[in-house]
Amino acid sequence: MHLIKKMLFIALLFNVIQIIPACGDCDVLPTYFDFTTLEIQNLDNSGEWVMPATADSMHPAAIAFELTIFDSLRYYRHFTKTEVIYTVGYKSSFALSDDCSQPLIANHYLTAIQITTLYDVNDDIHAGDDVTDFFVGQLRSNTSPVSGVYVWLDAIIAQTENKIYYDSGVEAFGIYLKPEVEMPIAQFEITLTFSDGSILSDTTSLIHIIN
Amino acid sequence: MKNLIHTGYLIALIFTGIFSAGAQSAGTRPFRLDMQFGGRMIHRELQPLTENLDFLNYLNGGNGNSAYGVLRLGFSFTPNDRWTFDAGLGVFSDLFSSQLNVQATRNIKAISSSWGWGMMAGFEIYPQYLDEYNQFHIQKDVDMIGDLDKNYRQHTLYDLGISLRPFLRYTGEKLIFSFSTGAGLNVFKPFEVLIVQKKPLGNLRREISYETDFKPVLTSHSGAEFSYTFYRGEAVSLGILAKAEVLFGFRNLTYTRTILTWTADNAHCETIYPDKTIYSKADITGGVFVKF
Numbered sequence: 033m034h035l036i037k038k039m040l041f042i043a044l045l046f047n048v049i050q051i052i053p054a055c056g057d058c059d060v061l062p063t064y065f066d067f068t069t070l071e072i073q074n075l076d077n078s079g080e081w082v083m084p085a086t087a088d089s090m091h092p093a094a095i096a097f098e099l100t101i102f103d104s105l106r107y108y109r110h111f112t113k114t115e116v117i118y119t120v121g122y123k124s125s126f127a128l129s130d131d132c133s134q135p136l137i138a139n140h141y142l143t144a145i146q147i148t149t150l151y152d153v154n155d156d157i158h159a160g161d162d163v164t165d166f167f168v169g170q171l172r173s174n175t176s177p178v179s180g181v182y183v184w185l186d187a188i189i190a191q192t193e194n195k196i197y198y199d200s201g202v203e204a205f206g207i208y209l210k211p212e213v214e215m216p217i218a219q220f221e222i223t224l225t226f227s228d229g230s231i232l233s234d235t236t237s238l239i240h241i242i243n
Numbered sequence: 244m245k246n247l248i249h250t251g252y253l254i255a256l257i258f259t260g261i262f263s264a265g266a267q268s269a270g271t272r273p274f275r276l277d278m279q280f281g282g283r284m285i286h287r288e289l290q291p292l293t294e295n296l297d298f299l300n301y302l303n304g305g306n307g308n309s310a311y312g313v314l315r316l317g318f319s320f321t322p323n324d325r326w327t328f329d330a331g332l333g334v335f336s337d338l339f340s341s342q343l344n345v346q347a348t349r350n351i352k353a354i355s356s357s358w359g360w361g362m363m364a365g366f367e368i369y370p371q372y373l374d375e376y377n378q379f380h381i382q383k384d385v386d387m388i389g390d391l392d393k394n395y396r397q398h399t400l401y402d403l404g405i406s407l408r409p410f411l412r413y414t415g416e417k418l419i420f421s422f423s424t425g426a427g428l429n430v431f432k433p434f435e436v437l438i439v440q441k442k443p444l445g446n447l448r449r450e451i452s453y454e455t456d457f458k459p460v461l462t463s464h465s466g467a468e469f470s471y472t473f474y475r476g477e478a479v480s481l482g483i484l485a486k487a488e489v490l491f492g493f494r495n496l497t498y499t500r501t502i503l504t505w506t507a508d509n510a511h512c513e514t515i516y517p518d519k520t521i522y523s524k525a526d527i528t529g530g531v532f533v534k535f
Contacts, residue, residue: 078444080391093445168446168506180439180450181503208446210505 062135065103065201070224070232073098074239075206082170082206089240095209095218097236098172101142102202133198141192144225145185147207150235154214163220166211172204182208193227213241272534275319277484281528285309285371287494288520292382296453297517298400298496301376309371311335313342315528325350333369341399342369348410360411363423366404369524373398380438380451387440387449398436402524404429404490406464417472417482424465431496433457450503455496456514462492470532478535485529494522 074085075096082096090096147164149157157163168182171191188205197203207222217240223233289307290297303309317331326349333342346365353359377396381389390396408425438451470484495517502511 077446080388080441091444093442093447096446180437180507181448182506184506184508210446212445 058132060132060134062137062196063201064137064139065105066139067101067203067224067226067230067232068104069102070222070234071100071102072222072234072236073100074237077206077208088237089242090218092214092241092243093212095213095239096206097220097222098204098206099222099224100202100204101224101232102200136197136199136201138192138195138197138201138203140226140228140230141195142189142203142224143227144223145189145207146223146225148221148223150219150221151217152215153209153211153218157211163209167207167209170206170208172206213239216241216243272480273321275317275321275532275534277315277317277319277530277532279315279317279484279486279528279530281313281315281486281526281530283309283311283313283369284525285311285523287522290518290520292379294383295500295515295517296376296379298373298376298453298455298498299494299517299522301373301378302400303372303374311371313526313528314338315342315530317532329365335370341401343367344369350412357413357415358411359414360409362407362409363425364405364407367406368401368403370399370401373400376436377438380440384440387442387447389438389440391439391441396436398434400434401432402429403432404462404464406462408464408466419470420468422465422467424463427462427464427490428459429462429490429492429494430457430459431455431494448505452501452503453498454501455498458497460492460494462490462494465489465491472534480534482532482534483529484532486526487528488524488526490524492522493519495519 074088074090075098076083076085076090077094077096078091084098145164146162147167149161149163150159152158153161153163153166157166164185167185169185169188170179170182171188185207192203195203217238219238220236221233222236223231225231285302286308287299287302290300300307303311313333313335315331315333317329319327319329321327326347329344329346329348331344332340333344334340344365344367346363348361348363350359350361352361375396376398377390377392380387383389404427406425406427408423408427410421410423412421413419433455435452435454437453440449440451441447466486466488468484468486470482472480472482474481497514497516499512499514503509504511
């Protein structure tokens with residue numbers, strides 16, 4: 033009887049230890065996708081926080097847009113299949129749906145951003161001019177008011193190479209014009225070039241400058 | 244910082260443990276535990292607002308004066324007639340042990356049956372608060388949103404110091420009184436803070452980072468201690484004690500300021516030396532002790 037008690041105790045201990053590693057496996061294979069769509073959203077950067085703008089008007093020193101590129105199929109959160117209990121007793125104890133992030137890798141990455149103004153910006157910058165160098169950027173994941181200063185667009189381009197996107201294959205960043213617009217309207221054409229030679233291009237909405 | 248304090252306290256305890264055998268054979272009461280409560284007043288002359296931030300203008304209260312209630316726990320060990328070792332911890336109202344002092348005292352010569360003199364060497368670390376130093380930018384940079392961080396800005400500024408002081412002591416039947424004065428070196432523990440600004444109705448962003456320097460300065464240290472034993476039992480003695488300590492020096496807080504505008508390129512770096520002016524700290528505490 034004493035021996036049986038000891039054996040039961042050891043069996044209990046073994047099963048308790050089985051419970052402890054409660055994390056599920058996270059060996060999720062990456063999914064590959066293409067950037068096929070470019071969306072441009074007006075940003076309101078007149079206050080402390082940058083936020084999506086609902087109107088096509090901006091302050092002359094606060095011209096800002098958000099560029100979002102993604103696969104038109106859109107990738108959302110993927111969950112692994114629930115592990116099936118197949119052994120006698122239980123194999124281990126872990127969450128039935130693993131909270132694993134789905135890695136997504138783009139088949140190509142950004143190699144260039146070109147921004148052309150469709151209207152005069154001021155006396156020095158005229159319609160048709162390449163104004164790429166007058167813009168700075170900020171990643172969407174870094175838009176807290178205390179996040180610091182902007183980065184050059186080259187840095188935004190560089191970080192897309194070999195990037196693994198988790199859960200959603202969406203690259204989003206803001207672009208901010210440095211000089212003030214001295215004209216009543218502004219509009220820009222934005223062209224993104226990718227490593228496979230593909231190009232995505234779109235035009236911002238016609239912006240009315242608030243005086 | 245917390246580790247440093249705990250390590251210092253541990254060293255003091257180990258140090259006292261080394262001498263414990265000798266103390267027991269001496270047949271006296273070599274250990275003293277005390278608990279004191281009192282106040283700490285820090286004064287630093289307010290400096291006029293200039294182009295550069297002077298952190299010490301924002302000592303708790305922002306008017307050049309700070310006052311704190313302090314609870315101190317002390318441990319003292321006297322292994323023989325020549326040496327005494329002290330260790331003390333102090334807490335503010337948050338009861339977080341952020342202050343430490345350790346001290347070694349050597350009696351050098353008896354002048355008479357009651358009077359004697361000696362030397363004491365000590366190490367001390369104590370905190371104080373810098374509050375809302377971002378007000379400098381809010382007041383000065385009126386064309387920008389002075390500080391995008393809306394949290395209450397408070398930084399705990401630690402002052403570290405060592406001192407060497409000759410002392411004069413009167414030892415009576417029940418009363419002990421000592422007075423000491425000497426010199427030391429003090430330094431504010433370096434820290435970093437970041438201010439991020441943005442132009443209203445504009446894209447312009449600016450980042451100002453401050454990194455303070457480790458620059459020890461010569462300081463004056465003085466102290467007085469009074470204790471009175473009102474009960475002597477078989478095993479323990481009880482008494483009251485009071486302490487006063489004053490630190491004095493001409494101090495500033497130098498720093499390197501880095502300003503980034505728009506992007507991290509072309510950082511504008513500058514070392515700033517705010518004017519040195521009188522800085523003083525006075526501690527007055529009183530409490531009870533038990534000797535065993």
